[in-house]
Amino acid sequence: MEPGTGRLEAFSDGVFAIAATLLVLEFSIRQPHQDLDHKLLHLWPAYLAYVTSFVTIGIIWMNHHHTVSLLGRTDRTMLFINNLLLLTVAFLPFPTRLVAEDLRAPGEEAAALAYAATFVLMAVMHEVWWQYARRNRRLVAEAIPESALRAVDHAYLPGIPMYGTVFVVAFFSPLAAVLMTFAIAAFYLPSAALFNR
Amino acid sequence: MEPGTGRLEAFSDGVFAIAATLLVLEFSIRQPHQDLDHKLLHLWPAYLAYVTSFVTIGIIWMNHHHTVSLLGRTDRTMLFINNLLLLTVAFLPFPTRLVAEDLRAPGEEAAALAYAATFVLMAVMHEVWWQYARRNRRLVAEAIPESALRAVDHAYLPGIPMYGTVFVVAFFSPLAAVLMTFAIAAFYLPSAALFNR
Amino acid sequence: MEPGTGRLEAFSDGVFAIAATLLVLEFSIRQPHQDLDHKLLHLWPAYLAYVTSFVTIGIIWMNHHHTVSLLGRTDRTMLFINNLLLLTVAFLPFPTRLVAEDLRAPGEEAAALAYAATFVLMAVMHEVWWQYARRNRRLVAEAIPESALRAVDHAYLPGIPMYGTVFVVAFFSPLAAVLMTFAIAAFYLPSAALFNR
């Protein structure tokens, strides 16, 4: 029974879509709701964190899906690494809520650091995931040309340094760190999307 | 590797179904539960908001699915626009909870405005999504006749003005605005469903 | 473009599985957690409600899936009815939580009534769903013999009277009503499952 990639994909698809949709649970307004209009406007850090996390998950999911399509088979180690990657994606709603609740509030530095650290971890796991599959074409399907692998290399390469920079920036300005994460989601990730290469 | 629409659909399907099912989390009754029967009857704004949002998501999902079936391919920009559309759908449980908790209470105007604004945004994103794909048949499959595209045009056209009207009405009567949204879900959307054209 | 049942099934599948898995959110223990062992043992109404709702959703899902497999096509009205059926399924986590929190507590009568009413509504919607599709074989696939339709008729028939009885019992003994619902899930539903007819 040759282990295909279908099972790995189905579980991954579910986790990505659910993690993105659970992000909305970060929004909460404590009662009483007097001045609700005022409170809704002051939720802007929550909106910013929601959009940033949602768009990032959406694009990472697309890249994950594309990269899996390059694989011809998988093995136990890959399965375990994939599990750890999903674990970091499924964790994102928690630091997103911290940023939503604490940006421009006393705990903002720790919130931004936790947020950035999650993205760093996600980028590291994505790189480990890819390198394990790609090294010596360990799991790559035969028909896939080297150029397709190099395209993924180039798309994944900036992930760790970019989110590492966000992490460092979070020490100095939590708001700037979150805005950088948003900018990556809005400008860098779409251009690096492996979707139609 | 020609980018098909399958991946876009799978992620979208998940987000629609999860967003609809998460709506139930809006219901909450603070303890103690003395007079629970009384409290359950006074939850009618929550029931109204739940039915309205659930039915709307269900029908929008069907239309999304139908429209995707007209496309022959997709591209990065489409992927990004689709992400933003899903972002508005996945956001709906939050304003639904606001309406559930605040209709007939002090914060009702802001709640109804947030609710209507989410539907306006959703309608705008759906229109942008469709126009991007349809303009010059950019992503439309070759076999699809012009008449099928015009059917979608007609079905989507009233979305923005209808929900825009709801938004304006919310300033004067939050209850009327929510009832209008319900009426759209119960009467207009099913008739405009693209499901069997 | 002949409207198949695939799209209806995918959305339904998602809602069933998510509603069942969201049931776990009913469990909560207020801090402080002193005497946690004691508190966990006193959660038995929550365990009872969880098992009852979970098993019921699982079996209803199987029957829904089987019945859809008898259909050759669908239409707008069916789509709308299916949406309303899913709406009652997705609502179940709320009355389940009420039973979990209030059985053997002051609000138990209202909780059991809300729980039973949800099942009545679900049974009614399932019957409407089936009758709409089956009447004059409106949506039934050609190859399906009459005997297969009658098997579904017989399986669905007792639903409304059974849950209606539970509703009446809830006025006299909330505990008995919940136990009856459990017994239906444990004994009646599996035997009526349409799974391997």
Add this chain to the structure above:
Amino acid sequence: MEPGTGRLEAFSDGVFAIAATLLVLEFSIRQPHQDLDHKLLHLWPAYLAYVTSFVTIGIIWMNHHHTVSLLGRTDRTMLFINNLLLLTVAFLPFPTRLVAEDLRAPGEEAAALAYAATFVLMAVMHEVWWQYARRNRRLVAEAIPESALRAVDHAYLPGIPMYGTVFVVAFFSPLAAVLMTFAIAAFYLPSAALFNR
């Protein structure tokens, strides 16, 4: 209409992926968020419980999927047993939250016992599930060799004694019990994964 295993798989897949992703909801920090950095570091029991439960669900899902692929058909009893297995998987987020909140706190013994008991129940249901299908090759597909069945026997055999031991250990040291569960997820389960046999 021969009852295939596809429907059983789709529902199971959904429950596994959703249960894993809901685990993140265990994380919560009570406001005010002063000393958030300090509080985040003291959440280590929550991180430990999250990683343990997530990785375990991921691997059990893979094994479930592999085992279902050995079956040629299913029946009502199997469907019911599968429902009970999923019920224990979907329950895991609750004891995971107890461990997250109470490890190194007054309620830790009860929390670790509840956590271990859930894994014992899960292992028991998995064994019942497998034995029902495998005994006299009741549901096994014809083409499957005996050796493939024995491989599953060996992989599933240690489950109950291992988690039973964790349960006993929890009486003496809750922390040791959780660490053992983590070790099983990190070291034993991947090696026993049926994924590529």
